[in-house]
Each structure stands twice: as structure tokens, then as C-alpha cells.
Amino acid sequence: MTNFIQHLVDALSVGSTYSLLALGLTLVFGVMGLVNFAYGMLIVWSGYAIGLLAGWHVNVVLAVVAVIGVATFLSLVMGEVAFRPFRKAPPLTLLLTSFGVSLILQASVRIIFGEGFRRVPTPSVLGNGLHAGGVRISVLQLVSVGTGTLVVLGLYLLLQRTTLGLQMRAYAEDADVAGMMGVRTERILTAAFAISGVIAGIVAMIWLAKIGTVQPSGDLNPTIKAFIAIVIGGLGSIRGAVLGGLILGVFESFLVAYLPSVLLPYGEALAFLLVIAVLVLRPQGVAGRVVELSR
């Protein structure tokens, strides 16, 4: 039983991080139909930013703000320069474009910082743990679940309770009609990339604190996790991203714990089997918002 609770705690911690990753990705998909493969590069760039800031001995609070700033800025540049010209292109062209963008961002990391790992310093407090009845919860796990909850709540309020949120939802469903009604449509894309960038900056700090290092190709893993989560939950759905991330977290944690050791190396492959099963059997995802996938 203690073991089970421990696995549940781990699953929740990992899952909340996946949910955050998926939120940033699904928001942009919902607004413009883009599955942004370059999203993970925001996390890699944030990692190098953390390294630089730590080297300059910047105060932690200031550093957190600065990292979020870097990710938001990059996300905005990416959206305005690379993706805005494609806003009416089919989803597949958008996906291919995002491959190009991720190559550009990755190559610039290589040119500026070189190949190889770099350590990402984290405040030592995060490593401390609490023990309760044989279950260990680290500060980092608490922070990641707490941050995840706050971000989800904040995003929900933004979308449901503000005029910008209303306009974003209207634009996501019918961009032309939103324009006819007077919505400044060109600002909606900007807003979506800005919010996606803020979320990427936040999740980057948690993700990198868990891993401890960053390298130019470090985008693949978080991008894949986010992809899996949004497909399981349903593309373009906020609720789906949260659910999909949590499901993936539970799936992975319990797989490691209860799978016969022969099957252990197939962890990622099994996660993708789950994804393919969802796509074929329930293309609208677990959360059930129907999104037209075929165009």
C-alpha cells in the first residue's frame, strides 16, 4: 500500500509536468491548428538561459522572471516571424514548418553554446524531502504539482473570464467570424504564442530541475511527451491536455513499478501504442472535444 501511494505521488508529480508541457502546445494548436514541433526548443533555450543567469549570480526570483521572459520572447519571435505567414496553411504544412523552426533554433544553440551537456544549476532546497508514513515527497515534486495547479487555474480563468479569453475561443472556432465582429484577429495569434511561451518558461524550470542538464537535442523528449499527452487528451482541448498529461504520468510511473522486467525497455513504445490506440479508436481524445483531425 505504501508503495502504491509512493507511485501515485510520483505519477502526479510527473503527470503535472506533462500536463503543463501539453497546455502550451495545445493552446497554439487550438488557435491556429499548429502542432508545434519547435516547442521543446523553448525549454532547451530556457536551460541555457538558466545556466547563464546562474553564472552571473542573479537573484533567484529575478532569474525565474528572466527565464520566463526569454521563453516568451522566443515564442513570440517564432510565432510572428515563422508561423504568422502560414496562418491559413493546412496543418501538415504548419507541422513541416515547425520542423524547420526547430532545426533553426537547435542549430543556433549549437553555434552559440556548442555541442555537449551543460549542467543546469538548481536551488538545493528543491532536493529536500518530506517523509510521511514511508512515503517520500520531495520539495521539487510539491513545487511541480503546485505550479501545475496554479497554471491550469490561471489559464482557465483567462480563457473563461476575460475578454481576451472569449476572443481567443471565438477565434479558435471561426477566425473569419471573429474578424467580422471586430476582433483584432492579428492580436489573437500574438496572445496565444505569448501565453504558450510563458507556460514553456515555467515548465522548463521544473523539467530541467528534474533532469539537471541541458543539451542542444534536449527538446525531443519534452516535445514527445507533450505530443503524446495532447493526443491522448484530444488535440486543442485544455481539459484534454491536463488529463492527457496526468494519464501519461500515471501510465509511465505504474509501468515502471508493475511491468515485468522483460517489458521494461519498451516503456516509450508502449506509451505510443496507447497513443495509436486512442487515435484509431477515439480520435477526439479522452476529454472528448471533437476536433477535425483529417484536414
Next chain:
Amino acid sequence: MITLGWVRDRGLSRGGTSGVVIATALLAVVGALGASLYLVLAGSSSYDLIIIFGVNAVLVVGLQVLVGNTGIMSFGQMAFVSVGAYTAGILSVPAAQKKGILPHLPAFLRDHTLPVVPTLVIAGLAAAIVAVIIGPVFMRLTGIAAGITSFGFLVIMNGLIRNAKDYTRGNETFFGVPHSATLPVVFGALTAVVALAAIIKWSRLGLRARAVRDDPLAAETAGISMLFSRLWPWVASGFISGVGGALFAYQLTAFSPNSFYLAQTIPIVVMVVLGGANSVAGALVGTTLLTAWQEFVRNLENGNVGPLHFGAVRGIAQLSIGIGLVLLLLARPSGAIGSREPQLSLRARSKKVH
């Protein structure tokens, strides 16, 4: 009179089929001859480049057969390539060495070695069988869903290969494959593969698949099964990619599961888009352009441009391909030659008969 012209893949006329097949295959042969001539002129240092071009071209045609006929983009082609490569490796490592490299192989595989041509065919068939098995699942999907699923297929296949240690050496390097990627082997295979792609394209099956691609609803109303019409190009794509995988193995002679992953997928996808995803000839054009560009920037990265030398900068190649891809999609999303194909036609001089 023999004329060389262009045909588009729109419209359902099947006229001039053989002309297209011959012209496209001819293009591959002329390419090979041109390459050989270049070799003679430039010296043997460029030999590897020509071989790399040929192997790439087979892989790109393998993807084009799928994209061109079904409109579905796959990011999982490297799964087929890895099946082809490992199959070819198991069949062609000399029997004497095989006991050391793969000691747990079943006896009939361990004690025999096959020559090149049967190996290429079996490698292609092995990948085609994989395609037949997963096709009914994959071919239900289109667009983004298909893209993600195909990538999932690659991840799953990669996991299987890493764990089938008795056959693949797992994460360790698979070595001892003879260097059989010679000019005649690679370009012979390329010519055959291009001809196969052109035949499929202009066959009844290809026409059906493209009818579904252009208007799925109308095609289904006309009684064309969406699943089956997509399945054949998918299996052909698997076969060609498997053959390409075998050539890839012959070229590398040593490889590991990492040799068949996302980093190798993106150039293939870019080549297809660059030339024109709806054209077999476009696949060859795209391969030529990107292979040449990669070679150029690779020299640039190492600090050599012709007689010039300067400090090495890693990442320029990747940067240029990324920028190039975005600009290409913006300026010419249909690729260099769009959906056109070269066509040879035999036309008798018009005689008036009274």
C-alpha cells in the same frame, strides 16, 4: 519523332504510361551516368557522395510513393529502413564472422550468406510485411493524426530493435556488413525502384489512390475503398524503403538503432517536399538539391570552401536547412517541379490519308 515533355498527375487519363515509366527510369540512368562521368573528372574522393545520393534517392522515392499517391506524410519511414538494414545485415555478414557477431542467431540464418540481389529483395519484402501488418491501422488516419501515428510506429520499431538482441545486437553496433554499395548495385536498385514507383503511380491502383487523395468522399461514393486504395502505396513504400535500408546497411557497414531515428527522417522528408511530393521525378530532383547542399555546407562547417579555409563552425548545415525549409514552404509549398513528370512520347508524323 521522339519528344520529351511534361505531364501532370491530375486527371484520370492513363495514356502515355510507358512513356512516363521509361522517361523517369531514364532520368535515373542519366543521373547515374552523369555521376560516373563526374567521378572520372573529379577523382574518387567524390565516390562516397554519389553513393550517398543514390541511397538517399531510394529512400526518398520510398516516401514519395506514399505521399504522392495518398497525400499522407509519414515521419516513420526510418522504421522500414531499419527493418531493411537489419535484415540485409543478418543475411549478408559472412558466415565465418556471423558466429562471433550474432552468436544466438538460429542455425539456418547463422550458417548461410546470401548474395546482394536476393538480399535486397528479401529486405524489401521484410519491410513490406511490416507495412501489411500495421497498414490497416495506420491507413485509417490522415493529416496530423497520421503524422503522429507514423512517428509512433518509428518509436515502437526502434524499441523492438533495441530489444531483439539475438538478431540486432540491441544498442550495440551491428558490424561486419560487406561494403556492397557499389555504383552498379545502388544505381541498378534506384532505376528499378523509380520504375516501380512510376508503374504504381500510373496503374489503376495508383489512380484510385490519388482519386481518394483528391476527394475522399467522391471516391468512396464511386465505390473505391479508402483503406485498400491507401494500403497498396503504403506497402510499396515499405518495400522500397526496405530496399533502401539494405543499401544503407551496405553503405554504412556498421550501424546501430540510433542510425535510424528522427535526425535521419527529417532530411528525407525535406527532400520529398523540396522536389515536389506529388512527383516521382520530383523525388530525384529534391534528393539531388539537398544532397548537394548538405555536401556544400558540410565543407563550410569544416571550414573549407574551395581554396578558402577558416575555423570550423558546427550547426551551419542544420541552420541553413531549417531556414531553407521554412522559406520553401512559404514560397513554393508544391516543391521545385510540382506534380509534373517527364514524359517520352513516340509520335508518328501526321500523315493525311485519303
Next chain:
Amino acid sequence: MLEVKGLVAGYGKVRAVNEVSLDVPAGSVLAVLGPNGAGKTTLMRTICGDLPVWAGEIALNGEDISRLRTDERAVRGVTLCPEGRRILSTLTVEENLRIGATALLRRAARTERHQILAHALERAFERFPVLKDRRSAPGGALSGGQQQMLAIARALMSAPSLLLLDEPSLGLAPQMIDEVYGFLAALQAEGLTLVLVEESSRRALDFADHGLVMKNGHVLFGGTADEVRNDPRLAGVFLGENAESAL
């Protein structure tokens, strides 16, 4: 009010509107008629800014608006109630109306927006009581007739000076059509300028001051509603259509 001169527009490479000119005086109603594929919808979408102008000019009260974005035209008072209604089905009825008020609020001072919105909502619910009962329902859950009411109410939320209506009676039951035209008559009485696109000529011409008949992207003829109604060419336009559809 609205002056269109030599307008050319279309989709992709297809010219759907060719050298169309029209003039709508303030407070009047213009009916644009013509068979399927005549270019009526393209004309409406180009006037509101949803499709780009290839050539020609669109002037609103003397100001050239042909280069403005859709939302900027909405702020200047041009609102389209689009073909097929295009209700935002995942948003509630009230949210649909709030989106409709975007252009109105952009004209107002920041401090007054809250009050203006509340007032506009109240007015919409007075005019369409059925929407008040269903204010929290998602737009997609409404019946066809209710959706048409919502589409008109949403367009009116921007307090437009020029309202473009693309086939407002399409797919509605006869008594619903009567109701819709009843609302339009009330709007006309309030002095709103209307441009109405309909395929069926009689109903629209009875209601309009002027008529314009289009075919294959061109204006065939136009004039007062009576002139158009009595024009012998009118029967031919739709006769041709009937002959085609009979094939």
C-alpha cells in the same frame, strides 16, 4: 452610404465578382438577387473584408475602406451576418452576443465599456426574448430558427450603420421566414441601411427599395424594386437556373 465601383474579387485564381458597381443610399434596402454561383456571397464577403479586393473601390460615407482589415471595417459600422449563420457553437448564446459587441466596444471609451455592453445585451434580449431564456446554452444547441435569430442579434450588437445579410431565410420554415422579415422591417423602420442577398426574388423584392440582379459574377441589371420586379429579363435569369438544375 455605401458606394462600390468596378469591384473585382474571388477565391484563389477564380474571379467570382467582375466589375460590380452599386450604390446604397443611407436608410435604404438593397436586394441582391441571382442564381447559385452568381457571386453574391463573394460580393458580401469582399465588402466586409473577409476576401481581398483585387480591383475597384469600396467607399463608406465617402471613405475608401477597401484596404482596411475586416475588424477595422466592423468598427466603422459594416457588419456581415454571414451565409450559414456561422454561430460559434462552443460559446454560449450570451458569449456569442458579447463577441458581436466587440466592434461597438472598440468605438467606446474604456471606462464606459462595461455599461455599454450591459445595455446592448439588455436591448438584444428585449428584441429576441427567446435568446434570453437560452442565454447560457451553447450556440450549437439552438434550433435553426433560433440560430438565425442569434446571428442577426449578434450582428446588431455592433450597432452597425450598414448591415449585410447573406441569405437570412435559407433553410428556415415559412413562418420563421415571416418572423425574420418582420425583424428586418423593424430595423428598416429604425433607419438602418441594409443589403440583403437572397436567391428567391419575390420576398426580397417586396421588402427592398432597390434590386440588383447578378449572374456569373456580373451585374445583369438593377433599379428600383418595382423596375426589377417587372423586368422581363428577371424570369430568364431564374429560368436558366431551373433549366440547369433540371438536367
